[in-house]
Amino acid sequence: MGLRQNRNFWLQVAGAVISALGTAAAPVATAFAILYAGGSGTAIGLVSASGTLPALLFFVIGGVVADRLPRHHVIVAANLVSAVAQAVFAVVVFTHSVxxxxLVLISAANGLAIAFRMPATEGLIMRSVDRAHASKAFAIFRTALNGAQVAGAALGGVVVSSFGPGWVLALDATTFVIACGLSVLMKAEGRLRRRAGMVTELKEGWGEFAGRRWLWSVVVQSAVVNAVGVGAFMVLGALAADRRLGGARDWGLILSCDAIGMIIGGLLMVRLRPRRLLVSGVCALVPLALxxxxxxxxxxxxxICVASLLAGVGVEVFGVNWMTTLRQEVPHEKFSRVAAYEALGSFGLTPLGAAVAGPAADRFxxxxxxxxxxxxxxxxxxLVLTVPDVRKMERERG
Structure with a gap:
């Protein structure tokens, strides 16, 4: 099936774009809701970490559920949880009772939803496209998503500065509800597989993950990059923008430039088909240091905006190459479980990075x-480039 006739793919693109508008604006609102209430960088890091920890604890369970049930139904349920959480957050801010x-509890509820939504989303997008169209489809999906993030981040900065963070959080809740409606319209992705025991399925997913050296090696790299990325960029970046720049408006602009870079990277990857999938992918993460x-x-x-733009390009080049590699190498009936273990490893150090960023900046x-x-x-x-399996991974011909 060509991409134009792929109903599930385009519904998923539409739902992801709409929810991304609010999701991209939410970090600006969250950070400045805390700062306006007298909080510090440490408080921002704690709230961020409290959202990541439940996700980490339940990722592998979410992967098993997403491989057992229609994945679009799992996405609907997770989006509803996020919609309620963000609506409650908005009420808390509107009533000036932050x-x-x-905020820790609300963030934890969102993290729980992510644990089920992320494996289901990755498994569904991989299942929705065939190998011949995979790279182009992933680039289109991620480019559309990042376009929404550009608008959302910029909107978040402007609305927070002009009207306050509560309105941004209410918008985020609304976009999750709309995304739920689009997910309901999707068709089931084929026959459900025969179910084994939960422990058996967890072991199968782990065997698929641990048996591929290139996979867990890149995941280790991602764990480090994500930990310092969230801590140094999302936490300390917001703090630096508040202290040294123009506050929420400038922080929203910086996040928008990051997303613009992702769009540029996605457009590049619609056309580019690098032969060395992982070498080109992991090297593209170096600009995240900028x-x-x-x-x-x-x-x-x-x-800073230029540096963020280049980092965004790198993220997208890595992301498309990584998704293409997974689609090429991992059996479709195990997509969500492998994605869950991948997410668990990739984001395993993120709560630590977010939690220690503020105290580290205070001390050092x-x-x-x-x-x-x-x-x-x-x-x-x-370090990851020293792994032979990473250097040897090539794109399938055809």
């Missing part, structure tokens, strides 16, 4: 902490 423990380095240098807003200084983050990203990439 308390840290409430934003923390630019913040550490005390660079101007323009320089903002610039020193950001330089350490940039160095860790470069070092992780250099």
């Amino acid at each position: 308390r840290l423990w409430e 934003p923390p380095a630019a913040f550490a240098l005390g660079s101007s807003l323009v320089v 200084g903002l610039a020193g902490t950001l330089w350490c983050a940039a160095g860790a990203i470069v070092a992780a990439t250099a």
Whole structure:
């Protein structure tokens, strides 16, 4: 089936784009809701970590569920949970009763939804396209998603500055509801497989993951990059924007530039078909060291925006090559379980990175902490390139 006739694919693109508008704006609203209530960088990191931890605890369960049930039904349920969580967050902000423990619980509910939505989404998009159209489809999907993130991040900064963070959170809740409606319209992706026991299926997924050296090697690299990325960029970046730049509006612009870079990277990958899938992918993550380095240098807003744009290009080049590799190498009936173990490994250190970023900056200084983050990203990439299976992975011909 060609991409134009692929109903599930386009419904998934539409749902992802709509929900991404609110999701991209939400980090701006969350960070500045905490800062406006008198919170600190440590509080932002704690709320971020509280959302990631439940996701990590339930990713593998979410992967099994997504391989057992119609994946679009799993996505609907997860989106409904996120819609309720963000609506409650909006009410808390509107009533000026922002308390840290409430934000931690709301963030945890969102993290639980992510644990089921992420494996289901990745499994569904991979199942929806055949190998011949996989690379192009993934590039289109991610480019559309990133376009929405550009608009969402910019909108978040403007709305927070003009009207306050509550309205952004209400918008986020609404977009999740609309995405649910689009997911309901999807058709089941074929016959459901015969179910084995939960433990058996977890073991099967782990065997598929652990038996591929290239897979877990890149996941280790991603674990380091994501940990310092969330800590150094999302937490300390927001803090630096508040202290040294123009606050929420400038932070929204920086996030928008990151998403613009992803769009550029996605457009490049619609046409480009690198033969060495993983070499080109993992090397593309090196530019993620540029934003923390630019913040550490005390660079101007323009320089930081350029650094964020280049980082965004790198993320997208990696993402398309990585998804293409998984689609090429992993059996479709195990997509969601492998995706769950991949997510668990890739984001396993993220709560730690988010939680320690603020205290580390308080103890060692903002610039020193950001330089350490940039160095860790470069070092992780250099190490993963020493793995022969990573260097040898090639795109299938045809």
